[in-house]
Amino acid sequence: MITVKELTKRYARNTAVDHISFEIQKGQIVGFLGPNGAGKTTTMRMLTCFMPPTAGTAIVAGFDVLEEPMEVKKRIGYLPETPPLYPEMRTGEYLEFVGSLKGLRKPELGKRVDYVCERCAVADVRDKLISKLSKGYRQRVGLAQAIIHNPEVLILDEPTAGLDPKQINETRDLIKSLAGDHTIILSTHILPEVEQTCEQVIIINKGKVIATDSVNNLQNRARGAESVIVEVAGRNGALDPAAIQSRLEKVSGVSKVLFKEKRETRNVFEVESGRGRVVRGDLARAVVEAGWDLNELRPSAMSLEEVFLQLTGDNAAERATAPNEELAAKGAGK
């Protein structure tokens, strides 16, 4: 649905987007993740034909953004970082205006306005002036205008920025519910958002793509080896953490035991196993056989946040070239 090859955008003094390439399949919902100033907005603006690329090609919905921008524009819905709203218009009026700009005509226009109002839950503010709407409503009106002409591709630039937690959840749910009908790219610098809404993630930093993968794979990739949190408590009184640690280290397959903290009589460890070894059963047995209480035993999933920090940290570019080993080593060393 979207094919980007060696896309580059240079400004007078700096390169905002530096030879990025990726591909997005139809119906996918893809997160475009990167710190502020990474080049997310610039990339999106090139995909929406707002600005032409300096070099490289982008094909959106089968049309080249440089060769046939009109055809591309007909097939995309775009929500810029600040929703493009006219405060002096009423919601319904505004949606009709955008719909007619996108080439809809009556009576279809009316039907689409009804539909998007319903879909984006803005039907109750249809006759209100946009200047009087709350931030959450404005964002939803922004989404409504993006889908008014039922575009094949939806491009959303930081759709949840500046919303309160409840509005963020509503907006995310709305975006997820749109995924079936549209191919969606959304940019964000908030990680949980990607974890919750996207199937695929493209991480970009300093204008370069540093990782492209599914959300699950990316988490696994960073983790490499399995890591388990173990909480051990003594039956009568406190235990010596060192004794527990040395016992846990003896379990076969365990590569590293890290004492994390002591909570009253309980001791928390993070245990890492070698690649492909499942050690949870043996760990449990070892603790119980030693006469201690096993309070907790859970795999510690590395959050995308940590993956992200690893990837966008120093030497990120090198790591991207040989990701697996290095990441695994990094994960194990944690």
Place this chain on the structure above:
Amino acid sequence: MRNVFIIWRKEMRSYFVSPVAYLLLAMFAVIFGFFFWNILGYFVFTGMESQMRGEMFPMNVNEQVIRPLLSNVGVIGLFFIPMITMRLFSEEKRSGTIELLVTSPIRDGEIILGKWLAALTLYGVLLLLTALNFIFLFRYGNPDWKPLAIGYLGLLLQAAALLAIGMFISTLTKNQIIAGATTFGVCLLLWVLEWVSGYETSTWASVLSYMSVVTHVGSFSKGLLDSKDAVYYVSLTFLGIFFTARSLESLRWRS
């Protein structure tokens, strides 16, 4: 064409939903009303005076009322045009709605034409307001309507050119005040350029005076339809629209 209409309608709506249009109309009506009252008063006064002296000198409503009034409207227009054009693009740039327009399947030319026509329509409504005053002249006097119509045509042509220039200036900045002030300065300059012809007769002076918008409205308010002056305004309009198009395009390469 349909897209031009969509943009035009949206612009008209925002002029008339906000107080902008009403404020302009009210101010214009008051100022023009004052001019009308003043000039008509002077006309009646000279008429009475000549009667008292017993020497009848030819009085002409067209020459002595309509013509000075129309050239005054042209000058008032200079002050109103920046207020009409300053928001055209700068507002869209500031609020980010320019991204919506530019990423919609609609050509830049259609956006520009729609906006320019909306500005011209608003100016036309302002002129229509002045026609209310002229109705009295026709009710109580017997002026010739043709010079009046040509005078209005001249004012419209002049406004078309200045509005196009103002629109261009508003593409250059996000700040409405800057756009308005710059447009005002340019309008004023285009007006006062004509003054040099008062004392200078060199080539330079005649070039400068030719560039002035006021030089060319003179023939229209006399009731003369001079193609030379019409060409001046039409070409200035095209220049303004052309610059606007280039500026809008460059926005994409730069921003």
